[in-house]
Amino acid sequence: MPKIPEDHICEESVFEKTYHSFSKSLHDYLYYKYGNLCNPNDTTQEAFIKLWDNCKKVSFAKAKSFLFTVANNLVLNQIKHQKIVLKHRQIVPKNHTNETPEFLMEENQFLERYNAVLANMKEEFRVAFLLSKAENKKHREIAELLGVTTKVVEYRVYSAFAILKKELEGFKLK
Known part of the structure; x- marks a missing residue:
């Protein structure tokens, strides 16, 4: 891969190269670690959206680490949310009143x-x-x-x- 200046990840062509370099490996990592439960395609896209939102803060050298960390955190947040949803589904609403x-x-x-x-x-x-x-x-x-x-x-x-x-x-x- 050609040498890319660190402060130019916000340029469209550099971002596109970053996407092509890391998207498949990020998708595969999510699929192997979590399976289809985390929807690896969507999570990969969300991670790249977050990279684009933070492109001025993240250098090209740290882009891969940023993407994998963000994607992993997104999946963990989804799992936490699913646990909370399941917990609330198990709560049975009371069907009695205190009136005589x-x-x-x-x-x-x-x-x-x-x-x-x-x-x-x-x-x-x-x-x-x-x-x-x-x-x-x-x-x-x-x-x-x-x-x-x-x-x-x-x-x-x-x-x-x-x-x-x-x-x-x-x-x-x-």
Whole structure:
């Protein structure tokens, strides 16, 4: 191989020669050491991308060492990540709650009463209330959707809230 000045690895022709000189041996090293699990083609390409990003810091004499070290570290990071993924897959999410059966029953009964009161409410109140509280729309947006003024929307939302408060004991909104 011809003598290449150390500080010119950022030149395209020198980098191309570096690639042709070391890419096959780097690929083979990764394949023999880790097999197909590390995807040696991609890892080789990533190592050369890192070399290009750091071409001003790495001399030609140290390019081979840099490439092999970077590629090895990339594979080790992939393996670490796979171990973490496997660890998290083994964690079983809890499928129980700390609520008592009485609380759950009361919650279901309250939800049924809430839905019944909503169903018996005037449609204009119900629609404005649900758009405001369930879909978090601003009064101005609701007014545009319904083709009314913001004052009308405010009246409808607060009227629906008053009906719910009157019909349901302990009804509060955040």
